Amino acid sequence: MEIESQLVVLCIEAACRSKESIEKWRRQRRTLERMPSVLADALLHRLLHRRLLFPSLLEVFKNSVEDVDLRGENAVDAEWMAYLGAFRYLRSLKLADCYRINSSALWPLVGLTRLKEVDLSRCVKVTDVGIRHLTFISTLEVLRLSGTSPTEDGIMLLSSLRELSVLELGDLPVTDRVLSSLQVLRKLKHLDLWGSQITNKGVSLLKNFPKLSYLSLAWTGVTLFPNMPSIEYLNLSNCTIDTALEGDGYKAPLAKLILAGTKIQNEADMFSWIGSSSISYLDVSNSSLVDFSFLSEMEALEHLNLSSSMMGDDSIEWICCIGANLRSLNLSKTRVTSAGISKLAEHVPRLEVLSLSHTLITDASISFLGMMSSLKAIDLSSTKVKGFIRQEGAEPNEIASLLSLLSLNSLESLKLEHTQVDDAALMPLSNMKELSHLSLRSASLTDTALHHLSKLSKLTHLGLQDAVLTDKGVGSFKPPGALKVLDLSDCWLLTVDTLVSFCGRHPLIEVKHEHLRTSSSARTGSGSSRSPSSSSRRSQGYRKQARRPATSLPVSRYFIDQRLKYNREEMLAMQYQPMCLLTTQEMEAAVSYMQSN
Amino acid sequence: MTEMRKEDTVKLISAEGFEFVINKEAAMVSQTIRNMLTSPGSFAEAQHGEVTFPEISTTILEKICQYFHWSLQYASGKETEFPIEPELTLELMMAANYLHT
Secondary structure (H helix, E strand, O other), rough: OOOOOOHHHHHHHHHOHHHHHHHOOOOOOOHHHOHHHHHHHHHHHHHHHOOOOOHHHHHHOOOOEEEEOOOOOOOOOHHHHHHHHOOOOOOOOOOOOOOOOOOHHHHHHHHHOOEEEEEEOOOOOHHHHOOOOHHOOOOOOOOEEEOOOOOHHHHHHHHHOOOOEEEEOOOOOHHHHHHHHHHHOOOOOEEOOOOOOOOOHHHHHHOOOOOOOOEEEOOOOOOOOOOOOEEEEEOOOOOOOOEEEOOOOOOOOOOOOEEOOOEEEEHHHOOOOOOHHOOOOOOOOEEEEEEEEHHHOOOOEEEEEOOOOOOOHHHHHHHHOOOOOOOEEOOOOOOHHHHHHHHHHOOOOOOOOEEEOOOOOOOOHHHHHHHOOOOOOOOOOOOOOOEEEEEEEOOOOEHHHHHHHHOOOOOOOEEOOOOOHHHHHHHHHHOOOOOEEEEEOOOOHHHHHHHHHHHOOOOEEEOOOOOOOOHHHHHHHOOOOOOOOOOOOOOOOOOOHHHHHHHHOOOOOEEEEEEHHHHHHHHHHHHHHHHHHHHHHHHHHHHHHHOHHHHOOOOOOOOOOOHHOOOOHHHHHHHHOOOOOOHHHHHHHHHHHHHHO | OOOOOHHHHEEEEEEOEEEEEEEEHHHHOOOHHHHHHHOOOOOHHHOOOOEEEOOHHHHHHHHHHHHHHHHHEEEEEOOOOOOHHHHHHHHHHHHHHHHHH
C-alpha cells in the first residue's frame, strides 16, 4: 500500500538512515507492537531496500507486519524464515526467486494461522518435504509453486488445502493423475499449468472445477480447446490445438485469450467454440492462423496483437470490421503495407497504441495515421519511412511526411528507430507539443536534430542513440524543461568532458552513454540512499555529484584506455607525436632497441 | 510578530495535558484536524478551537507542531530539511498517520 502522508515518509526515511538510527528505535518494543500494519509493512520494506534488514531485526515486527515481499532477495535463508515464523499476523509471504529457501526452511511457517498467500516461484530447492509442510497451513488461498522441485506425489498432497483459489504449478510434473487428485479443490479460480504433463484426458477433468476462470495450459501437449462455461482468461500459447472438448454446446465467455505461437489445426472450427463477442484481449502473435474472418464477430475487442502473424493487406478488412472499440493494435513484423493502413484509417476511431515496426510501411502511410485521431503512441521503427514524400508533377518537390502527424493532438510517444529519417525530415516534430517520449536511434541524425527537439516542452524521454552528435552540439543544447532521460548511447563522437559538464549543468536529467556508465551507477546509488520525498535534497545530491571535478571519475589514477584520459582535441594533437607518452626509461630502451637493429 | 487573534488560532492538547496554541492555518496541514475544525457543527472542537490528543505525548505533539510550520514554509518555496531524531521516528510516524499529515 502506498503511504500518502508526507511526514510518515520522512519518518520512515529517518528511521532507515543508518545502522545507528535503527539502534535508536529497535528497543521501543511497546510502540512497535502498537504499530498499524500499514506502517510496519512500509518500514520493513524500506529497511530491506536500504539493505539494512537482517534476520534478528525481523523480530521487532512480529506483532505488526502482515505482508512481506522478499522476492529476489538472495540473502533470504532458513534463518530469516525462523523469525518470519513468529509473525503472528502474517497474511502474505512472497519468496519468489529466493534460491536459498529449501524445504526445511518452510517448517517455521506451519504454526501461522492467518497466512493466506505464499509465493515460492522458482525456489528450486523446495521439494515434496516442503510441500508437506505447506499442507499444514490450512488457511492458504494463494499458492505459487511454479519452478519448484516436487514430484507427482508431492503435488498431490496439495489436495488437502481446500481453501485454495489461486494455484500456480507451472513447469512441474503435473500429470492427469495429479490433476484428478486436485479435483477436490472446489474453490479454485486460477490454475496455471504451463509446461506441465497434462494431456487431453486431464483437460476433460478441468470441468470439475466449478469456479475456474483463469487457466493457462501454455507449452503443454494439450490439443483440446477447453471450452468451459466459467473460463474468462485462457492461455494456450505454444500448444497445437485441433479440436474442442466435447461440450454441451458451451461457448467459453472469454475476456482474454492468448494464442501466441499456437498451431491451430482446424481454424474454421476454432472460433466457433468461443463466445467471441465477449473477448476484449486477443494475442495471436506468431500463431499459424491464415484466415482472419473470425475477427468479425469480436465486437468487444480492445487489444489485438497480430505481431509476426500472417496478417496482410488482404485481411485488413477483418480488423476494420471490429475497429470501433480497438485501443491497441500490434501489426509489427506482418506483411501489412501502406495500402492496408489506408483501408484501416477510418475504422479505428479509439485506437491509442499502434505498432507497425518491422513492416514495409512507407511515408505514404503516415498521412493515414494522421487520420487516427485518438493515437497516443506510434511505433514506426525499422520501416521504410524516410520522412519525405516525393510529389511528381510539373515541378517535382518533396514534402515532409511527418507533418501529417501534427493533426494527432494526443500523440505522446513516437518511435522511429532504425529508419532513414534525417534532420530535415524531423522538422515537423518540433511542433508536436504533447510528445513526451521520442526514440530516434539513427546514424542519419546530427546536432541539428537535437536543436529542433529542444522546443518540445513536455518531452521527458529522448533517445538519439547512434546519432552523429558532436561535443559542440551537445554543449549548446538547451534541453526541454521536463526532460528526465536523455539516451545518447553509441554517439561515438562525444567525449567524457562534454557529457560530464552537460550532467553538471542539468543535474535532474539522467544521461545514458558508454562514458558515463560507471559514474551514473554511482549516482543512482547515492540517489536511492536519499529521501525520495524531498526532490530538493535529491537535486542537491545530484548537483554535488555532478560538480565533482573530472578527476574523481574512475579514470583518475589508472587509465585503462588512453582515450579516457584525453579529450578528442588532445588525442588528435598527439597522434603526430608518437614518443610523447613514453617515460625517459622507455625512451632509452626504445632508442637502444633501434640502435641494436 | 503581531498578536494572533483568538479565532485564528487553535489549541492542541497532549496526552499529559500540555497545551500548544498554534496558527489555525498551520494546524490545517493535518487532514484530520482540518476535518474536525471545518465540518459543520458536529465537533465540539470546531466551536472551542481546542483538540485533545490522549494518544499523543507532549514531545511528539511539539514535533508535530514544528512540522506544520515547516510544511507551510516548504510549500511556499523555502526548501529546508525537516530533522527527525531517530528515537522519535516510530511514535511520530504513528501520530502522523493518525493525523493524515
